[in-house]
Amino acid sequence: MRNNISDYEAVEKAARKFAEAVATGKSEICKPYFYDEAVMFGYLDGRLEHGGIQNLYDNLDNAGSDPKYVYRVDVLTIEETVAIVQVIEDNWGGHNFTDYLMMMKMEDGWKVVAKVYNQNSNTIKK
Numbered sequence: 001m002r003n004n005i006s007d008y009e010a011v012e013k014a015a016r017k018f019a020e021a022v023a024t025g026k027s028e029i030c031k032p033y034f035y036d037e038a039v040m041f042g043y044l045d046g047r048l049e050h051g052g053i054q055n056l057y058d059n060l061d062n063a064g065s066d067p068k069y070v071y072r073v074d075v076l077t078i079e080e081t082v083a084i085v086q087v088i089e090d091n092w093g094g095h096n097f098t099d100y101l102m103m104m105k106m107e108d109g110w111k112v113v114a115k116v117y118n119q120n121s122n123t124i125k126k
Contacts, residue, residue: 003078010110011075015085015101018112019071022092025064027057035104035111042117044095045125056115063093081105096120 014033021030038053049055068091076084083103090096102114 003080007078007083007105007110008075011078011083011085011103012073014103014110014112015073015075015087018099018101018115019073019087019089021060022063022071022089023065023069025060025062025066027060030060031057033110033112035106035113038111038113038115040115040117042097042099042115042119044119053112053115066091066093076100083110094125095123 014030017033018030021027034053034056036053039051040053040056041048041050043049070090072088074086074088076086081104083105085101085103087099087101088097089099097117097119099115099117101112102116103110104113
């Protein structure tokens with residue numbers, strides 16, 4: 001069964017709040033849209049980053065804002081209680097990423113439960 005348009009809008013809003021947090025360097029913008037026990041996985045400059053979502057919050061707060069940061073949000077799929085969103089990011093601290101936000105529909109709305117990302121190879125610093 002296809003979800004209502006309101007679900008697509010809510011999922012997209014959560015992803016945009018994540019991107020807004022990246023752009024401003026303020027994790028508090030996206031925290032309400034992430035599940036408390038969410039996880040993050042990806043390689044940054046060839047080194048595996050993984051663990052609890054606090055790692056993302058720390059990265060956001062330490063990186064600060066970047067006026068050159070741009071992004072695109074694509075809702076890839078929603079299947080009743082599960083959603084996957086792709087966020088393409090250019091110039092997050094000089095890096096380009098493709099993030100996948102895995103979301104679950106909870107009692108209090110759509111929440112990111114996992115963030116998995118790829119750093120584009122042309123931005124890896126050795």
